[in-house]
Amino acid sequence: MVLNKLTLMPHGLEVLLPAGAPLTDLENETSHRVIPFGCQSGACGACVIEVLAGPDSLGEMDPDESDFLEDLGRADGNFRLACQCRLMAAATVQVAEEL
Structure with missing residues (x-):
């Protein structure tokens, strides 16, 4: 099984997830709630x-x-809905600041 590293800033928390795993799996992999997943269907925007x-x-x-x-x-391309992402390779993300 291939594992990919997701780094969560500003905490510097590193989590290994299987290739292709949804980022919602973070809720099972860490006791820290670093991404506020809401509806998990891409409709609420809580997990930008x-x-x-x-x-x-x-x-x-x-x-x-x-x-x-x-x-x-x-819409500038640097933002994603975490609940819609699958980790295919190493990445570094942070919860977006509120506008």
């Missing part, structure tokens, strides 16, 4: 993250996610 490194490591963004991020004012 800023991708600091490895944007291509989080899987393809589908049009619904892209449209929703645009509605939230986060």
